[in-house]
Amino acid sequence: MFHGAGLTRTYIHKDVEHIGEHAFCSCPITYYKVDVENQYYADVDGVLFTKDHHKLLKFPQERKESSYTVPNEVKALGACAFKKCQLAEILLNDDLELLEDQQTFSGCENLERIVIPQGVKSIPRYAFANCIKLNMVLLPDCLSEIGDNAFDGCTNLTEIHIHNENPDIIKASFNENDVEHITLYVPVGTGYAYRHHPEFKKFKEVKIERRKN
Numbered sequence: 001m002f003h004g005a006g007l008t009r010t011y012i013h014k015d016v017e018h019i020g021e022h023a024f025c026s027c028p029i030t031y032y033k034v035d036v037e038n039q040y041y042a043d044v045d046g047v048l049f050t051k052d053h054h055k056l057l058k059f060p061q062e063r064k065e066s067s068y069t070v071p072n073e074v075k076a077l078g079a080c081a082f083k084k085c086q087l088a089e090i091l092l093n094d095d096l097e098l099l100e101d102q103q104t105f106s107g108c109e110n111l112e113r114i115v116i117p118q119g120v121k122s123i124p125r126y127a128f129a130n131c132i133k134l135n136m137v138l139l140p141d142c143l144s145e146i147g148d149n150a151f152d153g154c155t156n157l158t159e160i161h162i163h164n165e166n167p168d169i170i171k172a173s174f175n176e177n178d179v180e181h182i183t184l185y186v187p188v189g190t191g192y193a194y195r196h197h198p199e200f201k202k203f204k205e206v207k208i209e210r211r212k213n
Contacts, residue, residue, distance in 0.1 A: 001069060002196060004131065005060060006033075006061065006096060008028060008029060008031075009028050009030060009031045009032075009033070009195060010027075010029055010031070010032050010153060011031065011035075012032065012034040012035065012038060012041055012043075012048075013032065013035055013038070014035035014036075014037035014038045014039075015038075015196065016040065016041065016184065017039075017040055017053045018040070019041065019057065021078060021079040021080070021100070021185050022079060022080060022102055024059070024080075025080045025083060025103075026084060027060055027085065028061055028062045028078075029058075029062060029164060029209045030046070030060050030063055031032045031046035031063070031078070032046055032047065032048040032058065032060060033046070033049070035115040035171075038051070038130075039051060039138055041057075043132055045082045046060055046063065047059050047060065047068075049074075051079075052073075053071065053073045053074065053081040054073060054074060054075045054076065055068060055075065055076040055077070055078055055100075056071075056074050056076075056077050056078065056081055056154040057078040057081065058078065058080070059081060059082050059087075060085070061066070061083065061084045061085055061086075061137050062086065062105065064086055065086070065087065066086075066087060066088045066089060066103060066110070067087060067088065067091070067092070067114070067127075067184055068087050068089070068090055068091070069091040069105045070090070070091065070092050070096065071093065071109060072093045072094075072095060073095075073133065074093060074095070075095060075096065075097050075098065075199055076096070076097060076098040076100055077099050077104055078100050078101075078105070079094070079098050079100050079102055079103060079104070079124075079159075079184075080101075080102075080103045080104070081100075081104055081105075082104060082105045082108055083104070083105070083106050083107055083108070084106070084107035084108065084109075085108050086108075086110055086152075086211070087108060087110060088111060088112055088133075089109040089111070089112065089113075090105070090108075090114060091112065091115075091188050092114070092115065092116065092117050092184050093117065094117050094118070094119075095117070095119065095164065096117045096118060096119060096120060097119040097121075098120065098122075099122065099124050099127060100124070100127050101121060101124055102124045102127070102147065103125075103126045103127065104117075104124055104127045104128075105127055105128050105131060106126050106127065106129040106130055106131070107129070107131070108128075108134075109130070109131065109132050109133060110132050110133055110135050111128075111131050111133060111135050112134060112135055112136075113134070113137070113138075114128070114136075114138070114144070115196070116137070116138060116139050116143075117140060118141060118142060119140070119142070119144065120140055120142075120143070121140075121142050121143060121144045122143075122145040122146075122147070123145065123146045123147055123150050124145060124147045124150070125142070125147035125148045125149060125150065126147070126148075126149050126150065126152060127150045127202045128150055128151050128154065128157075129150070129151070129152040129153055129154075130153035130154070131153075131154050131157075132153065132154070132155055132156060133156055134154050134155075134178070134183040135157055135158055135159070135161050136155060136158070136160075137151075137157065137159075137161070138160075138163075139159045139160065139161065139162045139163065139164070140163060140164075140205065141153070141163045141164055141165070142164070143162065143163075143164045143170060144164075144169055144171065144204070145159060145170065145171040145172070146171070146172040146174075147169065148165030148173050149175060149178065149186050151174075151178050151179065151182070152175065152178050152199050153178075154178070155181075156157070157181075157182055158162055158181065158182060158183060159182065159183050159184075159185060160182055160183075160184050160203075161185040162184060162186055162187070162207060163187060163211070164187075165187050165189070165190050166190075166193070167186075167193050167194050167200055168193065169198045172199045172200070173199060174199050174200075174202050174203075178204050179203050180202065180203070180204055181204055181205045182203050183203065183204055183205050183206075183207055184200060184203040184205070184206045184207070185206075185207050185208075186206055186207070186209065186210040187209065187211065188208055188209075188210055188211075190208075191206055191207075191208050192208045195196060
């Protein structure tokens with residue numbers, strides 16, 4: 001709705017019942033403010049959430065800070081939740097379960113590393129597209145899907161750590177140009193399976209990682 005509009009601060013009236021997933025995508029907003037009487041949405045320090053705080057909908061794209069910790073009660077991140085934000089560090093809570101739709105972190109040009117919690121099973125399309133400073137990604141044991149172009153334009157990404165011991169159950173499709181410079185670190189005993197997987201063999205190399213107890 002407001003894609004690319006010149007909005008900087010946004011007030012959400014008490015009668016607003018629905019905000020589209022991409023309503024504020026690419027808007028240079030510094031602060032979201034929700035009327036306390038609104039029954040569907042809330043803000044915490046300028047960040048937009050659903051009323052129950054179980055979904056983080058949008059972090060202000062133009063907020064000038066380097067680190068943000070996702071609150072413990074958040075279970076899902078909405079589409080474009082952190083798109084084009086200025087953060088160098090995003091700490092995801094252990095109870096997070098879902099990255100919705102696509103472009104969750106795309107265009108975060110200062111983001112350097114990310115650890116995806118164990119409850120997340122799917123990485124959406126274009127999730128980290130054009131995160132040009134991203135250099136390390138850690139993926140969980142239960143991962144079952146990596147969306148198309150998830151790491152498109154991540155020119156400084158050199159290592160991805162993946163803890164799933166069975167690559168055959170992971171639905172993935174990589175553009176070779178996106179991953180040919182990345183080293184994939186995998187669990188002990190899975191090297192052969194990853195090196196001969198039709199998608200994971202596109203990586204620069206596959207190395208074994210011995211996890212600490």
